[in-house]
Amino acid sequence: MNTSSTRYTFIFAVIVCVVSAVMLSVFSEGLRPQKELNEELDVKKNILKAVALKEPLAPKMKGGDVLEVYDSKIEELVIDKEGHVVAGKTPKQLTGKDKDLYPLYIYKEDGRVMAYAFPIVGQGLWSTLYGYLAVEADATTIRGATFYKHGETPGLGGEIEKEWFQNNFKGKTIYSVKEHKLTPVVVVKGKAADVVSKDELSHHVDGITAATLTGKGVTELIDRWVRVYDAYLSKLRKI
């Protein structure tokens, strides 16, 4: 068999392509329902994490139980650019075509609002970062933040998925009552306490060593989404 002939080379290349393409399609399509289920569960887990449940989820909780908690505690809404609730729409129905419509998740405990959560998405250094930000019922204080999907370098920018980084955001404020203006949280270079004055600590958090640009991305995406959701949140503030 002459493996160098043009004819053989061509046929071999076609076979290799077809075999790998079929294999990958089968894997991708066959596993799609399972993958989508995992992703949906992951998103819901993260919303629950961002709103800091009164009784946190057990670490090894089964998927079905997580969904049950989610359904009983979280109310899903859709709001428009002006911050009005769009009746009859759920976040699940939103597609890429729905411009100026935004999902909003309300965490209620015994009928009382505990937190408002919304997705925050934007560019890091290498990849798009996906997360959720939750504010307390006062629409000013951050209750929790999560980042659950990214492609940043593990150990550097990838640290945004770690507890220590996300915990930094708890208790920070996105609105200054004194100055009556929005103060979306800024990720600084180094330790916040060393970099900004005491008054400004309320909206600055520690950066990640050797991941300044990821931090910059986080700052930008928080700024962007806090401004979008302020249309809704500003109506809740009692000032």
Add this chain to the structure above:
Amino acid sequence: MGEALLSSKNQKILKDGFWDTNPITFQILGICSALAVTTQLKAAIVMSLGLTFVTAGSNVVISLIRNFIPPQIRIIVQLTVVSALVISIDQLLRAYMFDVSKQLSVFVGLIITNCIVMGRLEAFAMGNPPWKSFLDGLANGAGYSAVLIMIGIIREIFGSGTLLGFHVIPASFYAAGYVNNGMMVLAPGAFFLLGIIVWIQRSISGYKES
């Protein structure tokens, strides 16, 4: 097969990959990932396992079809096999071991482009039977892992004061004025460590410049 599974020849393959021709210290391959994913031990371990698995697996596949691959397009065929293998595994993980796949995140892509995988395919699997190729992949993966884990341990302890996420440097050290070495977190820190490891390994194994 007329030869024992771990005959002396096969043992030599294992020893070569792990020590005498270690992919990092002897062949100076896979440096990119040795620098990028060793800031923390856990990342280094995950990358090591992934790479060992892929090198061994793709070595076997390529070795099985080695006599049919047209020489002109062998590199692209190797790359296709590696990518298809890695992506299939990634898909399976995403469906059945979601947490693991989240931890692997970008590693999967890094494995495809790792020079060691292609290096072993080209240098070994193209000319040797499947079992030998499997051993070769395993040995080279282990050699790579050993170096990666060593660098990972040193960088995490001195760069962040932790090991596998647990604090190992006592708080009293920090109180006494000790600070984490910022350079260890950055790529240059890994470069220095790597240089030192290459130096030590080559002194012991008696490497001679040809």
